[in-house]
Amino acid sequence: MAEGNPLFHVSNVRNRLREIVGASTNWSDHQEAMAERVTLLSKLAKSQNDLPAKRMEDSYLEVHLPLGSEPQLREKYLTFHNTVRFGRILEDLDSLAVLISYSHTYNPAVKRSPLSIVTALVDKIDMRQHIVYPDCDIKFTGHVTWVGKTSIEAKMHMSQYCDGAYAPVLDATFVMVARDPENKRAAFVNPLKPVGPEEEKLFQEGEANKSRRVELSTASLLKVAPTDEERKIVHNLFLNTLDPKTVSFRSRVLPPNSVWMEDAKLKGLEICHPQERNIFNRIFGGFLMRKAYELGWANACSYGGYRPSLVAVDDILFQKPVEIGSLLLLSSQVCYTQGKHIQVRVHSEVFDPLTQQHNTTNVFHFTFMSDRDVPNVIPKTYGESMLYLDGKRHFNQTVDH
Numbered sequence: 569m570a571e572g573n574p575l576f577h578v579s580n581v582r583n584r585l586r587e588i589v590g591a592s593t594n595w596s597d598h599q600e601a602m603a604e605r606v607t608l609l610s611k612l613a614k615s616q617n618d619l620p621a622k623r624m625e626d627s628y629l630e631v632h633l634p635l636g637s638e639p640q641l642r643e644k645y646l647t648f649h650n651t652v653r654f655g656r657i658l659e660d661l662d663s664l665a666v667l668i669s670y671s672h673t674y675n676p677a678v679k680r681s682p683l684s685i686v687t688a689l690v691d692k693i694d695m696r697q698h699i700v701y702p703d704c705d706i707k708f709t710g711h712v713t714w715v716g717k718t719s720i721e722a723k724m725h726m727s728q729y730c731d732g733a734y735a736p737v738l739d740a741t742f743v744m745v746a747r748d749p750e751n752k753r754a755a756f757v758n759p760l761k762p763v764g765p766e767e768e769k770l771f772q773e774g775e776a777n778k779s780r781r782v783e784l785s786t787a788s789l790l791k792v793a794p795t796d797e798e799r800k801i802v803h804n805l806f807l808n809t810l811d812p813k814t815v816s817f818r819s820r821v822l823p824p825n826s827v828w829m830e831d832a833k834l835k836g837l838e839i840c841h842p843q844e845r846n847i848f849n850r851i852f853g854g855f856l857m858r859k860a861y862e863l864g865w866a867n868a869c870s871y872g873g874y875r876p877s878l879v880a881v882d883d884i885l886f887q888k889p890v891e892i893g894s895l896l897l898l899s900s901q902v903c904y905t906q907g908k909h910i911q912v913r914v915h916s917e918v919f920d921p922l923t924q925q926h927n928t929t930n931v932f933h934f935t936f937m938s939d940r941d942v943p944n945v946i947p948k949t950y951g952e953s954m955l956y957l958d959g960k961r962h963f964n965q966t967v968d969h
């Protein structure tokens with residue numbers, strides 16, 4: 569990518585974002601800052617054709633996280649076991665994806681961007697290396713790889729400096745969505761013009777990713793019945809749990825080396841304080857990912873009896889924004905296992921104690937690996953069987969066989 573593109577220190581990314589949208593630094597000023605943003609409505613493009621096409625290099629960014637050369641940064645990123653907190657990396661990736669999207673939509677004629685860019689989906693994060701060292705410098709790079717009318721795909725890479733060179737750690741693909749200044753309606757983003765065969769390929773992959781997402785959501789088990797093969801799997805799991813001593817569909821016995829799914833849950837609660845807000849005064853997506861990841865990790869750890877490593881993250885869906893002040897209920901479930909692998913789903917919802925209403929805000933999928941084979945997780949109910957199949961689908965998608 570082009571040389572001379574901006575290079576940021578990780579701690580400057582969020583300051584830069586605040587400047588771009590004119591966000592308040594104090595919670596007490598947030599209403600005033602929001603009122604100012606409303607005046608930017610007239611700056612929105614009426615159609616995508618009114619916006620100049622951008623190139624991939626226009627959004628290319630490099631961000632440094634100098635864990636090796638700035639030891640004072642380390643504390644925030646350190647686990648008890650002297651590795652890097654992956655939840656913190658998720659926060660950095662989220663901020664970077666937003667800054668990349670703002671770089672793509674940058675308009676030198678306006679001081680503040682009228683767009684509110686939010687995270688819609690973490691399509692996937694592939695780990696190329698399982699251990700991240702807390703005392704070596706980290707570098708993130710990334711740029712826009714595809715755009716729709718109001719959505720943007722950004723790909724990012726993280727690498728770590730070891731033995732004289734940067735070695736790849738992970739590749740991440742995020743989908744961001746542009747909204748109006750009040751974050752109420754979708755807003756157009758600049759078209760993207762790929763240059764050369766390499767960029768064409770990235771763009772085509774982005775197009776294919778979009779079609780794949782549509783296909784997956786059409787085949788969702790929340791909408792349609794499982795396939796024939798999946799039905800057989802569920803029926804076999806059911807048959808394996810029937811008590812051979814009784815002629816009954818009701819007496820269920822846990823097979824050896826197995827755990828009922830209902831016993832493989834871990835739950836948590838977050839009170840969403842203003843400190844965790846994003847530049848649009850909603851809860852920061854990276855914070856939600858960190859909390860969900862840590863709960864999912866703790867569940868996988870207690871399930872497998874060993875500290876697991878992360879293999880992949882896929883399909884983190886941000887369905888609804890989380891308002892400041894919400895009670896956020898997080899619920900993690902081991903939903904599929906295979907050999908050393910543990911597939912965990914974390915569901916988060918806001919609960920309104922006054923109306924007693926629950927609303928799903930996010931669903932997260934994480935694949936972990938233990939150092940030894942783990943017990944098989946077994947569904948008992950039909951609903952659990954669907955979670956099991958969904959977990960299996962996610963597992964097959966992320967882990968190479």
Ligand SMILES: CCCCCC(=O)SCCNC(=O)CCNC(=O)[C@H](O)C(C)(C)COP(=O)(O)OP(=O)(O)OC[C@H]1O[C@@H](n2cnc3c(N)ncnc32)[C@H](O)[C@@H]1OP(=O)(O)O
Nearest residue numbers: 686687688689716717718719754846852853886887888889
């Ligand atoms: C430091 C700063 C951090 C700031 C970042 C954050 O923290 S953000 C905080 C975390 N994220 C959030 O709070 C977002 C919560 N989710 C939402 O508000 C909403 O679900 C949403 C705005 C993302 C999407 O809403 P809708 O589905 O109603 O939007 P709409 O139908 O208008 O679609 C707008 C565009 O988004 C695309 N789109 C929507 N959902 C998508 C998905 N799951 N995967 C891919 N693309 C998706 C559509 O194809 C369309 O693109 P095209 O028009 O191109 O076809």
